[in-house]
Amino acid sequence: MVDTTKPYFPHNWQTGYFIDTTGGLDPKTTTSASFASLAAFVTGVTPAPNDVSDTSIYFADEDNASPEKTGSAYTWAVTGHVLVGDPACDYIVGLYQSHATGNAAKTLLKIVYPNGKTLITRVVVQSIVVGGGNGNAKETLTFTLAESGKGVLSDTVSA
Helix, strand or coil: CCCCCCCCCCCHHHCEEEEECCCCCCCCCCCCCCEEECCCCEEEEEEECCEEEEEECCHHHCCCCEEEEEEECCEEEEEEECCCCCHHHHHHHHHHHCCCCHHHHEEEEEEECCCCCEEEEEEEEEEEEECCCCCCCCCEEEEEEEECCCCEEECCCCC
16 A cells, blocks of 8 residues: 555556547547546556757857757657557557557547646557567567647546
8 A cells, every 4th residue: 555645755556547549639628538547558657758959059158058948749658568358458459450640540648647637638659569579478568659739737637
C-alpha cells in the first residue's frame, strides 16, 4: 500500500494513462470517447518534453546565447507486453497491423496525475513494435505517443 498522507512521493503507477479506442481527435469534445486504461499491459512510461528553443546570440550578450523556450513536442515512450483481449492493447496492436497513417494513427490520450489534474490531448501513435525476443517470453509491445496540438488540462478527473 502506498502512503498518500501529504506530502508523499507518488509511485509511477499512480499516474493513469488512457487512450480513446474510437480514435477521437478533439480533446475539447470527449463525450463520444471511449477511454481504455493502459495499466494492465504497460510496464513503463517515459515522458519527454522535447523542448523547442531559439538560442539567439545578441551582440549585447557578446558570445553568450540567450535561449528562449518557444515550444514543446511532448512524447511518451511506452513499454509493456501484448495482452490479447484488452481494449487499449488491441487498439494499439490493430494500428500496427493495419499500418495506420494520418488521422487513422491519431487518437486522444488522457493522463490522470496523482495530484488530481487531468490532461486530455491528441496524440499520434507511432513507432509501434510488437514481438521480439525468446520463444518462451511474453510478446513485447513498445510504442510512442507523440502530442499533436494543444491539450486540455483540468483540475479534476474527467470522464
